[in-house]
Amino acid sequence: xxxxxxxLTTTVKPDEDGLMIKEIVYGRLNLSRGLLRRMKRGGxxxxxxxxxxxxxxxxxxxxxxxxxxxxxxxxxxxxxxxEIVYEDDYLLIVNKPAGMAVHPTGAYQQGTLANxxxxxxxxxxxxxxxxxxxxxxxxxxxxxxxxxxxxxxxxLLLQLSEQTLIREYLAIVEGQPKxxxxxxxxxxxxxxxHGVKRAVRPEGKEACTVYETLRIGxxxxxxxxxxxxxxxxxxxxxxxxxxxxxxGDPLYNKGVEGxxxxxxxxxxxxxxxHPRTGKKHEITCPLPREMLALWKDSLEGGSAGHARGK
Numbered sequence: 001x002x003x004x005x006x007x008l009t010t011t012v013k014p015d016e017d018g019l020m021i022k023e024i025v026y027g028r029l030n031l032s033r034g035l036l037r038r039m040k041r042g043g044x045x046x047x048x049x050x051x052x053x054x055x056x057x058x059x060x061x062x063x064x065x066x067x068x069x070x071x072x073x074x075x076x077x078x079x080x081x082x083e084i085v086y087e088d089d090y091l092l093i094v095n096k097p098a099g100m101a102v103h104p105t106g107a108y109q110q111g112t113l114a115n116x117x118x119x120x121x122x123x124x125x126x127x128x129x130x131x132x133x134x135x136x137x138x139x140x141x142x143x144x145x146x147x148x149x150x151x152x153x154x155x156l157l158l159q160l161s162e163q164t165l166i167r168e169y170l171a172i173v174e175g176q177p178k179x180x181x182x183x184x185x186x187x188x189x190x191x192x193x194h195g196v197k198r199a200v201r202p203e204g205k206e207a208c209t210v211y212e213t214l215r216i217g218x219x220x221x222x223x224x225x226x227x228x229x230x231x232x233x234x235x236x237x238x239x240x241x242x243x244x245x246x247x248g249d250p251l252y253n254k255g256v257e258g259x260x261x262x263x264x265x266x267x268x269x270x271x272x273x274h275p276r277t278g279k280k281h282e283i284t285c286p287l288p289r290e291m292l293a294l295w296k297d298s299l300e301g302g303s304a305g306h307a308r309g310k
């Protein structure tokens with residue numbers, strides 16, 4: 001059954017009169033060939049209500065509808081509470097708690113955010129894959145953007161690659177950066193002495209992080225951080241490379257003991273253009289209770305104890 005709600009509908013413009021459907025699809029609509037190839041398994045292109053071919057020529061005022069092929073989710077639904085920050089027919093934005101893996105991997109095959117979203121899809125009668133536009137570390141809290149259908153995913157991934165989808169974080173770091181604002185451009189690759197850890201390495205992938213110091217406490221600073229690339233552990237690696245690792249991060253903060261987890265990092269803001277409406281959206285989410293308590297402690301002079309894992 002075709003999903004009219006998620007179909008892409010457009011009217012042929014006067015300057016498109018006489019063009020083939022595929023010229024509009026690949027041109028103004030900027031659809032990927034991958035999306036259209038998958039239509040062989042379902043979906044299709046309709047001209048004025050009738051299924052048609054991409055080579056059909058159109059007239060000004062014709063109605064085009066594109067139904068995308070959409071796979072059912074293979075993710076196991078789990079009834080895990082979700083903090084939904086925003087939702088419409090095409091998008092879902094959730095506030096992930098620290099300690100929850102984003103999707104099943106390695107030791108975390110259950111209890112992930114993806115399992116929780118699959119259950120949410122089930123409760124609202126949606127049968128589609130869980131499409132995460134971006135990811136954050138298990139011990140990082142904050143906003144994650146998810147799409148309900150493939151076209152929105154394609155458009156948002158394009159914004160991500162063009163750096164028009166803005167992701168900002170709040171971070172509590174050890175010490176005080178010398179510069180109030182700064183841009184860290186340093187390639188990131190796998191660490192030579194740790195299977196999970198990353199490091200600044202000349203042969204690594206290009207990475208760029210922008211930061212601004214918002215507040216200064218006793219032995220700690222609150223930073224606003226923006227990603228201009230999306231490497232694994234990027235913020236944690238870059239800030240540690242400056243000599244200002246995240247509080248509570250035993251992987252990159254040598255003064256923290258114990259198991260990995262609890263780094264003071266929160267994905268607090270997303271800015272993007274809605275892939276269907278064209279409207280600009282700005283979504284924010286305040287610091288979680290644990291980070292607020294940690295920052296309050298730093299203002300009272302207790303951050304050094306946290307930084308050393310005491």
